[in-house]
Amino acid sequence: MKITKKTVGPLAISLSLALSSCTGLPSSGPSASAISSASSERAAPYVLIPVTATTLSLMSTADPEKLSATFGSGRQQSASLIGIGDIVMVSIWEASDNGLFSNGTGGKSGGTQIPEQPVGTDGMISVPYAGQVRAAGRTPRQVKLDIEKALTRMAVEPQVLVHVSKNVANTVTVTGEVAQSGLVSLSPRASRLLDVIALAGGPRSESQALAVQVTRGSRSQTIALEKLISDPRENIFVQPNDIVALIRQPRSFTVFGAAMANSSVQFDEPELYLNQALAKVGGLSDERADAKGVFIYRTEQASAVARIAPGRTYAGAGPFVNVIYQIDLKDPNGFFLLKSFRVQNRDLIYIANSSLAEIRKFSTLVSTTAAPVAQAAAIGSVVNNLATK
Numbered sequence: 001m002k003i004t005k006k007t008v009g010p011l012a013i014s015l016s017l018a019l020s021s022c023t024g025l026p027s028s029g030p031s032a033s034a035i036s037s038a039s040s041e042r043a044a045p046y047v048l049i050p051v052t053a054t055t056l057s058l059m060s061t062a063d064p065e066k067l068s069a070t071f072g073s074g075r076q077q078s079a080s081l082i083g084i085g086d087i088v089m090v091s092i093w094e095a096s097d098n099g100l101f102s103n104g105t106g107g108k109s110g111g112t113q114i115p116e117q118p119v120g121t122d123g124m125i126s127v128p129y130a131g132q133v134r135a136a137g138r139t140p141r142q143v144k145l146d147i148e149k150a151l152t153r154m155a156v157e158p159q160v161l162v163h164v165s166k167n168v169a170n171t172v173t174v175t176g177e178v179a180q181s182g183l184v185s186l187s188p189r190a191s192r193l194l195d196v197i198a199l200a201g202g203p204r205s206e207s208q209a210l211a212v213q214v215t216r217g218s219r220s221q222t223i224a225l226e227k228l229i230s231d232p233r234e235n236i237f238v239q240p241n242d243i244v245a246l247i248r249q250p251r252s253f254t255v256f257g258a259a260m261a262n263s264s265v266q267f268d269e270p271e272l273y274l275n276q277a278l279a280k281v282g283g284l285s286d287e288r289a290d291a292k293g294v295f296i297y298r299t300e301q302a303s304a305v306a307r308i309a310p311g312r313t314y315a316g317a318g319p320f321v322n323v324i325y326q327i328d329l330k331d332p333n334g335f336f337l338l339k340s341f342r343v344q345n346r347d348l349i350y351i352a353n354s355s356l357a358e359i360r361k362f363s364t365l366v367s368t369t370a371a372p373v374a375q376a377a378a379i380g381s382v383v384n385n386l387a388t389k
Helices: 005-020 032-039 053-061 067-071 140-151 193-199 225-230 274-280 302-308 334-340 355-388
Strands: 047-050 087-093 112-118 124-127 131-134 159-166 171-176 182-185 210-216 219-224 243-248 251-257 263-267 289-301 320-327 347-353
Touching: 032 289, 032 320, 053 302, 053 334, 067 210, 067 219, 087 124, 087 140, 112 124, 124 140, 131 140, 140 159, 171 193, 193 210, 193 225, 193 243, 210 225, 219 225, 251 274, 263 274, 274 334, 274 347, 289 302, 289 334, 302 320, 320 334
Parallel strands: 047 320, 171 243, 251 347
Antiparallel strands: 087 112, 087 159, 124 131, 171 182, 210 219, 210 243, 251 263, 289 320, 289 347
């Protein structure tokens, strides 16, 4: 085919169409302006929250990973109370050799020991000549006094000892990544969370990858083991029937966009801050990154969002809300915010491309599109010259 000015014309038109469609350039994600404009829509699927010092202060008070906030930091229920299923042993002494329970050796005898028995579902135990005695929900001393009172008219100055030989009701179930799963009896002095983990033999793997899940009734909360160790306030008192599970839970965050590396990164630190997280992937790309567009994607509890951003509306309803936090590094204070913004497990960090990067990308497209056109025009000129000779 002979290339002439007529064939070059349509190519020029195609080039102009390519120039007018620069907004359709391939990109690693939305621009900062696109995220901001979408968040202002009435039915936006997420809440955009600019990060400020005030925001960070509110976020710290609404930290979802707080056992003390979920279960309280008060002391445990008394572990000295007898419960249903506990194995109880009753021993009885008398002051006379000829008493109801004496064995002919007087007060120096070892007394009469009633065989061990479990506390029934009705909360009662059975004692000869005293009948049914309520034990559940009472201390051994209270049960002792009741038995002595019941035997006063039949025995000679009876002295009673009540002992819980096997504690079943006042126990905590400890399972998961511990040396020995099972029931751990609570002591009357009150047991804390780390106490029962230690009584179960402690963790059987590195603590950096473990989380502790506490379940009490219908409530459940999980915290990183290292955070539990480092923060004494989270070492709460356990309660009877609690379930404590050590779970292998490697934590990670993901980085996309104009960073030096796009990847998923695992971390062991009990508290990882955003400046440290960005350093793990080499930081922002100087050539591509929009310093105003550092975004953290996260799903938050609706109650936390109401506290952090009161009055904000979002699409859908339920206990959780999609949130995008934005940090502006054009503001000199932004770097202080990086040092205070805590990264959570499964966070997605997105660095938007700058408009200058889009211009560079468009320039590359122009050059790669225009070069064949210019080359074709040059070839056409040479062919025309040869044809006229």
